[in-house]
Amino acid sequence: MSDIVSGDAELAARLNGHVRHRAPAAVALVTPGATTLAARSAAPHSDFEIGSISKAITGLLYRDALTRGEITRDATLGDHLQLGECAAAAVTLESLSTHRSGLPGLPPSFHVAKRTVALWRHGTNPYGDSLEELLVMTRDVRVGPPRAHYSNLGFMLLGQAIASAAGTTYGDLVRDRVVMPLDLRDTYTPASADQVRSDAVEGSSKSWIRREPWTGEALGPAGGIRSSIADMARLTAAILDGSAPGIDALEPTTVFGPRVGIGAAWITIEMKGRPITWHNGGTGGFRSWIGIDGAAGTGAVVLSATTSAVDRAGFAFLTSPSLNPSRPSR
Numbered sequence: 001m002s003d004i005v006s007g008d009a010e011l012a013a014r015l016n017g018h019v020r021h022r023a024p025a026a027v028a029l030v031t032p033g034a035t036t037l038a039a040r041s042a043a044p045h046s047d048f049e050i051g052s053i054s055k056a057i058t059g060l061l062y063r064d065a066l067t068r069g070e071i072t073r074d075a076t077l078g079d080h081l082q083l084g085e086c087a088a089a090a091v092t093l094e095s096l097s098t099h100r101s102g103l104p105g106l107p108p109s110f111h112v113a114k115r116t117v118a119l120w121r122h123g124t125n126p127y128g129d130s131l132e133e134l135l136v137m138t139r140d141v142r143v144g145p146p147r148a149h150y151s152n153l154g155f156m157l158l159g160q161a162i163a164s165a166a167g168t169t170y171g172d173l174v175r176d177r178v179v180m181p182l183d184l185r186d187t188y189t190p191a192s193a194d195q196v197r198s199d200a201v202e203g204s205s206k207s208w209i210r211r212e213p214w215t216g217e218a219l220g221p222a223g224g225i226r227s228s229i230a231d232m233a234r235l236t237a238a239i240l241d242g243s244a245p246g247i248d249a250l251e252p253t254t255v256f257g258p259r260v261g262i263g264a265a266w267i268t269i270e271m272k273g274r275p276i277t278w279h280n281g282g283t284g285g286f287r288s289w290i291g292i293d294g295a296a297g298t299g300a301v302v303l304s305a306t307t308s309a310v311d312r313a314g315f316a317f318l319t320s321p322s323l324n325p326s327r328p329s330r
Contacts, residue, residue, distance in 0.1 A: 134157070171220055
């Protein structure tokens with residue numbers, strides 16, 4: 001087990017107990033009175049891939065764009081992206097935000113199997129597509145009936161459409177509306193590997209095979225953001241105090257599964273008698289989790305630089321009596 005190199009000693013011990021692999025990992029606990037961090041083989045400002053927590057940030061940006069009047073709830077992809085007269089052009093941004101658009105997880109021309117084999121064998125980034133390449137692949141996609149179906153493609157397109165409506169790129173939209181207002185010093189959206197910071201955490205598989213960083217202009221809104229535990233803690237605190245943009249994204253608006261609600265990307269379930277709103281993330285070499293207990297005013301984040309799941313650890317941190325003293329021990 002690697003040594004803890006920074007943070008609260010008690011929380012560090014709990015991190016070791018919940019996240020038992022030896023790869024870099026970090027945790028943040030946020031309460032109304034304090035934020036506590038711990039990191040193993042990483043510093044508070046070391047940046048990790050946060051994977052699909054990028055979708056949760058895109059959800060915030062979507063609701064913020066609605067508030068600004070840059071888009072409308074009945075806006076379609078064709079209103080904001082150059083898709084021509086293809087079927088996907090008629091898909092609404094609102095349906096994308098709740099994974100009910102009828103779009104597949106990825107377009108058939110993405111060649112998922114081929115890219116996945118390259119990832120397994122060589123650690124290759126399966127993404128890396130440009131926005132124009134994404135649009136070309138989307139023009140041939142068939143749109144199915146609206147139903148709950150998790151779609152990376154949907155959130156790639158949603159984020160790009162929001163950025164287009166604002167007259168900017170997705171990476172710059174994240175910077176201007178989330179990073180700068182909330183003073184997130186370590187959060188960015190690299191469009192290519194050469195934009196990843198030289199001191200960024202390196203991810204690996206469970207068998208300790210190095211993975212290339214997951215970057216790409218198209219990927220950004222669905223899984224391309226990098227951030228540190230310090231920044232994720234600050235974002236969590238901003239969500240809890242209402243200063244984050246588009247925080248109504250967390251409010252469930254439709255059913256995503258049995259006893260599961262969904263807002264704009266954010267999932268809500270009931271746990272130990274309270275609604276917990278959360279999202280997780282996974283890339284070729286990282287896992288991540290963020291959770292909010294709005295009733296208690298608390299939040300937790302777990303980041304890990306390998307592909308062992310951290311969801312159980314995240315829920316355990318967020319629902320522990322030590323974070324929420326009003327909860328009975330079980």
